[in-house]
Amino acid sequence: MFRSTNNTCKTSHTTDRILVSVAIPAYNEQDCIGDCLRSIARQRTSAKVEAIICLNACTDHTAHAAIKVAEEEGLDLKLVDEPLKGIARARQRAFEEASGDIIVSADADSVYPTDWIERIVAAVDRKQQTALVYGPVYFTRIRGFTGTVMHHAYPVIDFVITQFDRMTKHPNVRGPNFAVAREAFKQVKGFNVDLEAFEDNDLAWRVAKLRGHRALHYDRHLVVHSSARRYNYYGLWKAVHYYTVGYFKTFLLKKDMGKFQDVRISP
Template identity: 30%
Template sequence: MKLSLIIPAYNEELYLATCLQYAIKELTAHAKPGEFEIIVVNNASTDRTSAIASGFENVRVVYEPIKGLTRARQKGLESASGDILAFIDADTRMPAGWPGKVLDAYAKRKDLVCVSGPYRYFDLSGIKSFLVKLYWLALAKPTYWLTRYMAVGGNFAASKQALLRIGGFDTSIAFYGEDTNIARRLAGEGRVQFDLGLVMDTSARRLKEEGFIPTAVCYVLNFMSEAIRKKPATSEYRDIR
């Protein structure tokens, strides 16, 4: 199985190089050349995002001129040649063993169409870090048991053929709820697995900027809205860079 790693990037010059360094290290440790590819989707950036990505020989840059996270993900889907498409964010730092866990999950279950896991914030400490762990353990995982689907946008991998069968990403969704939307729709094609052990390290910039409780409430409301009304509750969002 070939793995395509897709990284949407809008004005990510401060984080992208580190993200790519971590990703390249892990992918080259778990796969041979030709068994993986890395695609950065330059999503209408006005900074040095494209130049930074182009400086890595193992990285292919594609351009999506219309700004929007789901549009960037869709461009990645259309550009990828892999059997499994893994999506992470430009401010993540891939932990050791992450590609292997994804490939093992698909090897073990032939009905698997999506696997995802939680975030762990590398720049968050103390009580807030504990509350994040509690959120995933006490709220997110039980919710997954009830719905049988859940995905985190910067930490999931999906079968390319399953994504194509459902028509790809819903580009009418700007930001909030897009990951729940794709997980809900993929659940009709096979097993969607949420694994607490498939952790992705990421920046806490949104939590710090908008506040822990408002951010958590926003994500919960949009998950519930997608699950019940089949559309997000929130249409507006802020870029935090």
């Protein structure tokens, strides 16, 4: 286990600062992790921030790349290992290592605006009236026909998803962009580590069932940008089919959809 304890995030001078833990699962993410960590290190927030990366059976130089950026940026970083492959296992391991009052879920191939954590802190207060906050994920560098369609269609898709959330009370939470109060996470006993995908939705549904749907807050301005590598690799229709069918299979049948193979090409 590695821990760097510097923290130079741009914070206000308060005597009682909340601690926010950013949990990042990583499998062979040496090409992406640097930009992700830089965006976290450069947050403008009143909170203290720590980043936790779960190295999930990595065979590349993800750890070295992460340490290098943490030292350059003065980021409080912890690295932990999870030898058994699986996104749910990796998220669970990272969340378990978190010390924060709020645990934020991030992905290694995503970058975050400077007000991201501050918006989360404002939503998930210490009284924990809001137990979970989430927002949209927009994709970057989408190529060809897929890019054209997604550029024009994604705002509409996001609106439809949001309305569906409200009607069904089953939030469509995105793994790179949600945060949960530590106590709520503990109460639902974390992620279902047997799932190969949609572990983020499953967790949110259980929080909503425990705390009530009003305890979940969707912030349409809480936007992050994530790699479109899976859409670029598989194409629009195959990727959309997988996510749509998988969501409803998990939602209606409570069955695991399985997963795509890992895509680790340049984003």
